[in-house]
Structures are given as C-alpha cells and as structure tokens.
Amino acid sequence: MGFLLSKLGWQSDSNSSDKDKSAPDQPEKKVYSWDLRSKEDEEKLKFSDKEEETLFKVPGDINGKPFNLVNLKSCRVYLLDNLATINVDKCSNCGIFIGPTNQSVFIRDSNECNFIVSCQQFRMRGCSKVNVLLHCTSQPIIESSTRIKFGCFQFYYEALPSQLKSANLSPFLNYWSNIYDFSPNSDTSNPNHGYLTEAKVSECVGLFDLSQIEPATLQGGVDVAPLKIDVHKSAIPKTNKQLDKSAAKSEKVTLLVVLPFAERRDLLQQLMEKVIKPEEDSSTVQLSQSVESTAMTQEELDRLLNIPALALNANNDSAGDSKQSQVNFGNKINDKGKVIGLLFDGEDSESVIMSAVAENDVLKRNSLVSRGQIASAQFEQLQNYMQMQFH
Template sequence: MGCFFSKRRKADKESRPENEEERPKQYSWDQREKVDPKDYMFSGLKDETVGRLPGTVAGQQFLIQDCENCNIYIFDHSATVTIDDCTNCIIFLGPVKGSVFFRNCRDCKCTLACQQFRVRDCRKLEVFLCCATQPIIESSSNIKFGCFQWYYPELAFQFKDAGLSIFNNTWSNIHDFTPVSGELNWSLLPEDAVVQDYVPIPTTEELKAVRVSTEANRSIVPISRGQRQKSSDESCLVVLFAGDYSIANARKLIDEMVGKGFFLVQTKEVSMKAEDAQRVFREKAPDFLPLLNKGTFWMIGILLWIFSLHADLICFLSKYFILPAQSCKAPDKDSFYLQCALIILEKK
C-alpha cells in the first residue's frame, strides 16, 4: 500500500521553482534587538558629568570603569552594575535587579539600590544604600553607609521592574569578610548626614530634566535607623497584610507615626506561610484564620522605637487592633520581629 502523505510532500517539493530558495527558519533569539555594549558603559572618563535617562537602560547590564573625578547618574533600572578602578567619583544608580560590585575604587560617594551589594579592594567609599540582602565588604577599609534617600517620578516603577521592595532594606547590616583585629573597616554615616552634600542633584541640562528630590519626606525608600544605637527600650511592631493599597497605607502610617515621635528602625515585606504565622503570632494566630487558610500571604512589617506611649499615641492607635505585649519569635534568624512591646494590626 502506498503512502499518500509522502507522495504529497514529494509533489510539493517538485512543484517549487528551481530558482526559489527555501526561507531560513526564524527563531525568537534571532528577532531580539541587537545590543551594543558600548551603550551600557562609561569607560575612561575624566572630569565629566554623564548619565542615562529613564527608559534608556531598561534592565541591561551596565559597566563603569577607569573614571576619575566624574559625576555619573543612571536614572533607570538595570540587571547588574560593575564599577571598577574609579577614583573621586559621584555615582547614582537606579534600582539594580541583581548585584552592584565595586572593585578597586577610591574616594567615591554613591547612592544606589540593589538586590546584592559587594565591595572589594576599595578605600573610602560613602554609600547611601538600599539593599535587599546583607551588604558585603572584602579587603576594604573606611567604607561608610547611610540609608537610601532619593526621589524622581519614575523611581517607584523602576523598583517594581527590578523586582525590589522599598521595604526590604538591610543597609546597615554589614558583613566584613576580612575583618582586622582591633579595627573596624566600615561604619555608619552620621544620622543627620544630608545626601545632597554627598551625591548632589545633577546640573547638566539633559539630566536636569529628571525631576529629582533628595528631601527626606519624599524618599521612595523609608528612611530607617537600622542598626544604630537604640534610643529607647520601648518598641512596637506594626503589621499590615498585603492588599491593593498596602504600600501606600504603609508609607502613610510610617509618616504619621514618625510625626508623632516614633523612630523607624526597619521595615520588611515578606511572604508568610501558616506555620510561620503560628510561630510569630502564637495564641493570636487563630484570629487570622481567614488569611492563614488561603496559604502563603504577604505582609509588611514596620518596627519602631518610642520613648513613651502617651495619651496622644494611644488615641492615634485606637483605629488599629492592638494585641497584648509579648516577645515575638521570628520565622527566620534574619527577621526583625524580635522583642516587641506590642503588635498592632491594621483593621480590615
């Protein structure tokens, strides 16, 4: 018995004109826009102010190398950024999805946000940082850290595009791979340090088009005290369960509480499973059964210090559900849900 389909294919092949060439197959990677690495680097510059505007990097890798006495501003999100052999430079980096790596740099002042931050073989860096994981220094000295403080209209969307949360910032929890006995290779900048004095707003016509503000009350990232010395033994933990307006509600709550005398220590946005919630909320966990029964859920935690819980604060907190004072146990060792004076949960 013959094969109808094989004959059909043979007939189709024979019917094709001899001078007609078979078109090459198109693959998805062939259709990608070609990227010129030179568009995503600053190299060998001296005494210049340069930058990239929002939308011009769009998640690509970026390289900064061999620059001296330059002001460099990347007003966009990127995949990773490597900074090599730079001296006396001012650097701003928009949200970086992966790592920022400084190598062999000297006398630089920076403001940046990233998933991972690492410094190796560097001297005298001053960094206003937002970092989702523990910052690392290695074979470096005189590295100073402050909390990220910056705003421009596109920045919030760039954090989202980079997959970073404005509430996950471990800027002061530094790990030194190469500590020196009797010395400290890193420290925190003064709490009253003004970011504008370190990383000023650009003045070139092109970069002035980005509407930048360094005012503390406009910063996209909440300004926290981190691991600075405690100024009070009283503390409280505010927990907001994620919803349509949870980010806006958290920011509003932080502003109100700081205005009423609280000191923001740290914030964290985490996903939590039912068993984790049982450990954190203990005997109060059953109050949240509707949430726990849905499986993993998101929450934003805000840890604050307060000198005294006076009448005005009690009145302010009356719109929240207040749990009895207790010592909270965290689901993991890196969490900050420890030794809370009270827990306040947003009412639904």
C-alpha cells in the first residue's frame, strides 16, 4: 500500500519533514543601497534634459548622496549641499556650482561651461572651452580635453564652511593649479590647459551672482535670501598657482606654520584679514600657497622642518644670515594636532606677519615664522609629508 501511495505522489508527513530538513538552505539575495532607491529618489538626485533654467539643490536636499547632471543647455545650476560623487555629462553653455564632494567629480563631453567646484578628486574627459574655479585636495586630472582654464575656488554661502568639514575637505589643502594631463598636446607652446587671469576669474564668479535674478524664475520657487550667498567672499583661501623654482628661492617668500589649529580656523581667518587687504591696491602681501597635514606633535614638526641653512644657501652666505632666519614663538606643545602651513609672498611679508602674530597670544604660543629659501624648503617638506600619508 505504501509503495502504491508513493507512486501516486503521496508521502507521509514524517518523510516530508525529513526531506525538508535535508534540503540545503538557499542563500539570501544581497540587497544594495541602489536597489532600495525608488524611481522618485533617483529623479531627486539628478537634473537632466533642461534648457535655460536656474536649478537649485539647497542644504539637506542631496545629503551626501551621488548626483548626476545630464544634457543641460544654457542652465545655471547651484548644488549647495554635500555630495558623495557627481557625474556631469553632455552639458553646454552652463554655469554649474558643485558643493563639497567627498569623493570624485567627473565632467565628460561638456563644452563652453563655467564651473565652481570643491572636491577630493577632479576628473575631466572629452571637454572643450571650460573654465573651472577649483578647490581639490588631490591632483586634478584632465584627458582628451582642450582649452581648459583653471583658477582658485571663490564662493561663499552660510552653510559652506560646515559642509567642507562634513566632507573632510580642508580649506587649506588645494591643488587647483597642479594639473595632470593624460593626453598632452604635442605642441608644448599650446597646452590643453592654462590659468585664468584675475579679470577672467571675476567674470566667471559674476556669472553666479544671484542678485539680479528674479526669485519667481528660480526652479522650485527657491528663496535664496536665507542661504546668504556671496560671490565676493570665499570659504577657501585664495592662493596663487604653484611657485616655480626661481620664485620659490625668492627672499620675498615667508612661511607661517601653526600647530594645532584644526578647530581654530577663525584665528587664521582673522590673521589673513589683517595681513591681506585686497581692497588696498598697495597691499604687498599675498597668500601664495597653503597646506594642512595630518596630526603630529611639536617634536615631530621640529624634526620635519629642521632644514640646515648652509645646505640651502645658494649664495654661500653665512648660515646666521637674518634673511634665512626662523623664529619660534612660545612653548612646546605636547599634544598632537594638525599642522597648517601658509606661504606668503611679498616685500613686507615677514614684518607684516610678525606684527600680526605678535598681537595674538594664541598665535604667539603656537606658531613658527621663517623666510626665504628655508621657508620654501619647509613648505615643501610639509607638502611631501602630507602626500606620504595618503599613499
């Protein structure tokens, strides 16, 4: 009877249970973050196929997620939030601001655009006639692109400083001028990239000025007043393009090193406001370069910056020459802290900086000032040390 029932497809409960127990467990299907995105979420994280519009994402709209810009024509775009990554594809005649991006900005197949960008990595491919005001904490790369012009980042809105901190982007670390071209022009007199003049930088920044735009014309009816956008200020210190070797040897170069200042950027801002006065045509001091390293102790900093003057003195002057001197302020610091190095340029840079530092007790206790070839060599040491931490 049992044989007959089994032939007809019937089994006892006990047999069925045994079979279930012996069956191997099926592995659970992996679920990725992008699988959880709804179609609505995907639409919120891109602008595509737009023409002659002013498009906004305000703080909190993107919230550190990836974003895409695709096929935009004659648009003005403001992404005023943290991003993870962003791809910009097939855009033309646009002005695009890209807020602090924790990873990469990739611009492809775009022409006649102006960008203001803050990011960890910058990549560009297949573009032409593009201007970029850039803050990038690694070496920017272009490929198969022509007539690309770069300048230092300039832009401000109230949330930007805190967004930079959230994205782990130091305002004092900016390789905007250290461009690597994967496909350089064989005609070295006509390189694929160059640098914007001061007049062109001002012109580029002016394209993002919202003061002349009627609020009703903004995408989504965004009220821009609470954002406190100011194109005439910048959350990133303005620096010059990298010094060439001859300029780096100039006695006009002065270095100020401060430790630790990760949480006291307000003091550095006050210092720079005293030292650099752009409204005065006669101002002779400019911030040339800046760098921020990972945390180190005062002892480690002293060892790193111990540059023998004789080894650097191309004119065989005495090692004690005041032009090669360095001055230590205050007491040693035992705690670790991030080191910020500011390289200034100008005839009066040493006296102006020394005077500004002397007015602030915190700076007096935690800074070092050096000049000339020693300053240039110490700044290079700081840069090399920082780069080694990321390789």
